[in-house]
Amino acid sequence: MAAPEGDDKAAVAAALAGRQAGFTALMDAHRDAVFRMVRGHLGNEADALDVTQESFVAAFLALRRYDPTRPFRGWILRIALNKCHDWARRRKVRRFFAFALPIEEAASVADEGYDPEQALASRGEVERIHADIAALPASLKEPLLLCALEGLSQEEAAAILGISRKAVETRIYRARRHLAHWNGSGNSDPGDGDPWRA
Numbered sequence: 001m002a003a004p005e006g007d008d009k010a011a012v013a014a015a016l017a018g019r020q021a022g023f024t025a026l027m028d029a030h031r032d033a034v035f036r037m038v039r040g041h042l043g044n045e046a047d048a049l050d051v052t053q054e055s056f057v058a059a060f061l062a063l064r065r066y067d068p069t070r071p072f073r074g075w076i077l078r079i080a081l082n083k084c085h086d087w088a089r090r091r092k093v094r095r096f097f098a099f100a101l102p103i104e105e106a107a108s109v110a111d112e113g114y115d116p117e118q119a120l121a122s123r124g125e126v127e128r129i130h131a132d133i134a135a136l137p138a139s140l141k142e143p144l145l146l147c148a149l150e151g152l153s154q155e156e157a158a159a160i161l162g163i164s165r166k167a168v169e170t171r172i173y174r175a176r177r178h179l180a181h182w183n184g185s186g187n188s189d190p191g192d193g194d195p196w197r198a
Contacts, residue, residue: 008072043134055080140175
């Protein structure tokens with residue numbers, strides 16, 4: 001549950017004045033929401049903890065650019081989404097260079113990929129759901145996480161993502177349809193076009 005906007009404004013003002021209590025209040029109010037959204041995006045708890053921390057560091061460094069007329073929760077979630085995108089790009093680069101190494105050196109590079117079959121076998125239903133959501137393309141995953149997990153309205157999610165409310169609604173529908181199809185509990189209509197398109 002988001003903190004009242006007045007509490008956030010007071011905490012931001014305290015943080016900008018250099019008072020630790022302001023930073024602490026913002027972290028306490030929004031850390032769980034950021035972590036849930038990031039974990040849903042990445043599908044991995046350890047990575048999500050790192051990215052959550054990076055998100056708050058970036059937010060606090062940029063706090064003077066925060067517009068206090070807008071909800072702090074939306075602002076920090078937008079930063080966290082950007083950090084998720086940065087993490088995904090870094091992961092691709094690391095994997096590329098791991099493959100580029102001589103084979104004897106590449107063997108010692110950890111594979112940071114997330115194997116959904118391992119999740120099914122060893123981590124149970126909750127981990128399988130996280131893996132399925134993480135495997136969705138960002139355009140479908142992000143509206144789903146913001147609305148279904150964080151309880152934001154479609155209008156709030158649209159403002160964070162910079163798209164229309166109708167696009168949010170469509171992408172959530174497509175994400176849910178795809179998850180249902182993966183889990184064998186729904187049907188995809190072969191005449192409905194590309195399920196990844198939003």
